[in-house]
Amino acid sequence: MNNNSNKMFFLFILFFSTLISISSNSWFGCWIGLEINLLSFIPLISNSKNLLSVETSLKYFLTQSLASINFLFMILIKFSLLKNFNMNNIISIMMNSSLLMKMGSAPFHFWFPNIVEGLSWMNNFMLMTWQKISPMILLSYYFNKNFLIFMIIMNLIIGSLGGLNQTSLRKLLAFSSINNLGWMIFSIMISENLWLFYFLIYSMMIFMMISLFFLMNMYFMNQLFINNMNFFIKLNLLINFLSLGGLPPFMGFMPKWIIINFLLINKFYFLTFIFMMTSLIIIYYYIRIIYSSFMFNYFKMKWVNLLMKNNMSLINLSSFISISSMILSTFIFM
Amino acid sequence: MLIYDIWFLFIYMFFVGNLIFVSKNKHLLVVLLSLEFIVLSIFFFFLVLLMFIDYDMYMLMVFLVFSVCEGSLGLSILVSMIRSHGNDYFQSFSML
Numbered sequence: 470m471n472n473n474s475n476k477m478f479f480l481f482i483l484f485f486s487t488l489i490s491i492s493s494n495s496w497f498g499c500w501i502g503l504e505i506n507l508l509s510f511i512p513l514i515s516n517s518k519n520l521l522s523v524e525t526s527l528k529y530f531l532t533q534s535l536a537s538i539n540f541l542f543m544i545l546i547k548f549s550l551l552k553n554f555n556m557n558n559i560i561s562i563m564m565n566s567s568l569l570m571k572m573g574s575a576p577f578h579f580w581f582p583n584i585v586e587g588l589s590w591m592n593n594f595m596l597m598t599w600q601k602i603s604p605m606i607l608l609s610y611y612f613n614k615n616f617l618i619f620m621i622i623m624n625l626i627i628g629s630l631g632g633l634n635q636t637s638l639r640k641l642l643a644f645s646s647i648n649n650l651g652w653m654i655f656s657i658m659i660s661e662n663l664w665l666f667y668f669l670i671y672s673m674m675i676f677m678m679i680s681l682f683f684l685m686n687m688y689f690m691n692q693l694f695i696n697n698m699n700f701f702i703k704l705n706l707l708i709n710f711l712s713l714g715g716l717p718p719f720m721g722f723m724p725k726w727i728i729i730n731f732l733l734i735n736k737f738y739f740l741t742f743i744f745m746m747t748s749l750i751i752i753y754y755y756i757r758i759i760y761s762s763f764m765f766n767y768f769k770m771k772w773v774n775l776l777m778k779n780n781m782s783l784i785n786l787s788s789f790i791s792i793s794s795m796i797l798s799t800f801i802f803m
Numbered sequence: 804m805l806i807y808d809i810w811f812l813f814i815y816m817f818f819v820g821n822l823i824f825v826s827k828n829k830h831l832l833v834v835l836l837s838l839e840f841i842v843l844s845i846f847f848f849f850l851v852l853l854m855f856i857d858y859d860m861y862m863l864m865v866f867l868v869f870s871v872c873e874g875s876l877g878l879s880i881l882v883s884m885i886r887s888h889g890n891d892y893f894q895s896f897s898m899l
Contacts, residue, residue: 497862504869508876515883523887524896527880531834534873535824538841541866542817545845549810549852 475512482509483599490603496544499607503537503571506603514592525587532580536570543567561613565620571604574650575623582631585643590683593639597646598672601653605664609657617654622743624651629747632754636690638682641754642675645713648751652728652744659731667724674721677787678709684784693762697769702781705788707759712791714752720794809851816844831884831891835877842870 486509490502507530515526543563550556566577573581585593608617628648635641649671656664681702687693693706712719725748732741820841824834849863881891888895 497866501865501869504873508872511876511880515880520887523880523884527831527884530877530880534838534877535821538838538845539821542841542845542848545848545852549848 476516479509479513483513483595487599487603491606496547497541499603499610500537500541500544502603503540503607506600507533507537510595510600513595514588521587525584528580529584532577533571536567536577540564540567540571558613561611562616564611565608565613565616568604568608569620572601572650573647574654575620575627575647578624578627578647581647582640582643585639585646586637588639590639590679593642594676594679597642597675598668601650602668605653605657605668606661608654609661609664612658614658617658618740621651621655622740624648624654625743625747629750632751638688638690638693641690641758642678645751646675648747651747652725655740656724656728659728663724663727663731667728670720670724673787674709674713674791677784677791678706678713681706681709681784684781690758693758694766695768695770697771701785703763703767705784707763708788708791710755710759711752714755715748716752718792718795720791723795723798813844813848813851816847817841820844827893829892831881831893835874835881838877839874842874846870 483506486502486505488502489505490499493499493502511526511530514529515522543560546556547560547564550560569575570577585596588596624647628644628646628651631647632641632644635644653664653667653671656667682688685692685696685698685702687696708719712721715721715725725744729741729744732744820837823837823840828834846863846867849866850860853860853863885891
């Protein structure tokens, strides 16, 4: 049942649920926004009647509803223990845990690659970018610094090591998303402006990659090697992958650079080490894909005919931005 | 004071509901029932909490509306699962 007016309705409600959640005066309004988010996202992903889509929506529903019910219970406990400041540590840990479970962050990440494997590319884009906004902003309202630094370390390590043995492109991007969540949670603790900057650049990069994979209808890594892509489209793919990994001349490096700058100025040396090493592992498996696809395994099969039906100008423009935006930004600020 | 022992009831109910949610069950309906049990415990907690603040129960009604929406969403996913798989056993999940 591929009904575009249904999707428009639920997308509209999804958009407004995030706005309700982040602009509410009380924690109860935040909970209401999270509930409406769940209510409107499930019809978007359970659109077809095959087994995979039902299982995906079921797993998503179970984890998200548990997390939001726990969140509400912690809100009520916080409300009932108004003057008892000894409990603040436990309550903030529980509230942060439930928000981290909503996001798919590290100790509670096991549902995330499974669900990403079962969704189409556009639904994945919504799950990886828009669904992360409201838990992260709610996290910034009441976070526990020590707990979150431990979670960040787990995020980085699991995101980098989990992607090493993947052949499915969706799961690869899911683990990369978990890794980038570590960076984003740390940038929340620095300042909310920096989080917004990182999030916008991250969602732009993910949008470029997902739209490229969506146009090619590619879901697995071996599909990168055996199709008849134009040279410039493959170059585009190379640039987007390297930008997502955070290599310097591309746009993806800039938010990571600012975060590392903050880390080193404030003497977080051990955390810097972990950020760097996990980034290296991620770039390793991106380069493994790209070098195989671009240099060693560059086959142009004659019987595979890829028709580019849609206009590629948006993707070309976005990869131009990806290459040149770091250099152009220095022109603005100097 | 004896009146403050009621907090333990809420925490116990909530904890038991969570325990059944995460346990290995044969049917999906048990999981959805445990979710409703957690909602019931929060409803009770909310009721007692709001009784201490001058009897304004509007928040409780809003909470009830959203929880019922969530419960019905769970049931609709259960129906969709039965339509495609044929049952609601957890053993039939092998795709992901």
